[in-house]
Amino acid sequence: MALAQKLEQAWYGDGRTPGWTYPLSWLYAGVTGLRRTLYRRGWRRSVRLPVPVIVIGNITAGGTGKTPLAIAVAQGLRERGFNPGVVSRGYGGRQREPLLLDDKPSPQQVGDEPSLIRSQGIPVAVGRDRPAAARLLIAAGCDVVIADDGLQHYRLARDVEVCVIDAVRGFGNGRLLPAGPLREPLMRLATADIRVCNGGERMGAYPMKLTGGEACSLTDDTCQPLTAFTGQRVHAVAAIGHPARFFDSLRAYGILPVEHAFPDHHAFVPADFNLGDDLPVLMTDKDAIKCRRFAQPGWWRVPVRAELPAELFDALASRIRYSASPAG
Known part of the structure; x- marks a missing residue:
């Protein structure tokens, strides 16, 4: 399991917090606390x-x-x-x-x-x-x-x-x-x-x-309801801070996502989409904006608004x- 996944399980789940993180956390607390104090006191x-x-x-x-x-x-x-x-x-x-x-x-x-x-x-x-x-x-x-x-x-x-x-x-x-x-x-x-x-x-x-309900093509910007994918398997791509939120939002529409989580702000390249089949690809707006230049038919962005x-x-x-x- 990757280090990031282990830490996330320790942070939000029942994973064990690695011992080496404690001294680093104390150091982090000292440095950030000092920084806040310097600004608060005008130094x-x-x-x-x-x-x-x-x-x-x-x-x-x-x-x-x-x-x-x-x-x-x-x-x-x-x-x-x-x-x-x-x-x-x-x-x-x-x-x-x-x-x-x-x-x-x-x-x-x-x-x-x-x-x-x-x-x-x-x-x-x-x-x-x-x-x-x-x-x-x-x-x-x-x-x-x-x-x-x-x-x-x-x-x-x-x-x-x-x-x-x-x-x-x-x-x-x-x-x-x-x-x-x-x-x-x-x-x-x-x-x-x-x-x-x-x-x-x-x-x-x-x-x-965060609400949405639409999927818009990356190649021609035509849009259709997300319910058009209900019951279908799709490749779900997310390089955001909390990819599970995107995957869960698709499941709420009865969509069956094949999850592809990448690090936040990942710089996508075409090889990232060698997924082995022709299933539709759904991704967040934040990820789609990086993929437009090499987008293929069947790739869809899922915009949301607050x-x-x-x-x-x-x-x-x-x-x-x-x-x-x-x-x-």
Whole structure:
């Protein structure tokens, strides 16, 4: 069994936590704690931008639905009169210098998640220097910056913190990396301004549900209901933080997935799809955006959108209006 699988079983299941992870977890706790203290006491300075900043992130490793939430927040704020843009580190891409994405970005260059967000018509900038990348959005006319996966990036000052919680996996064994899945201690959750629970309900958190129901061809963008695959075996491909969520969503439609889980942000090549038969291939939107250039007939993406209560977007709009006012 691969190391990543062993650790995940220890984090979220009944697997045994390897002894060597404990000292590394203590070291991780010391380093991250020191870093937080340096910023909190002003010994390291955060960069304050001239527009409100919303950071969206989590305190656990792996996928919790941050990117669908970032898209939904951008769309919700746009409906309320704002012109938001998203800043990202561009994980998985080659781009290092700040870059404002055009209409057809290369996922290999800028990363899969920024490319997916840009495909929704949302302005996106990437770069290792996130404050510099965010300034490109401001120069392009954005009046709100949304930082995708920015909760632990303290160099960028924020006006609102949104923390996403996975309702199914929760916080696992409650330990810090690598002995557990936590990026920060559980107490960090209490300091976030807004909490969102993906896939269920939690006291003090807004509920979020990922919905879809369609499959769209990678070769010609025709779409059909997912129920068209009910009762069929398909190859299910996922290179996301929590592939099981995608596989389970297909089973909910009566589809029989042959599971192909890859590491998060995997750079797909045609050889990855030498699957030995002609069964349909279904994949997430995040993965499809990396496979379009060599897609074949019978390959389908399964888009999802985040459904959230309007009260969440109203609360965000109220907070950023206050932070943008002279009194704020």
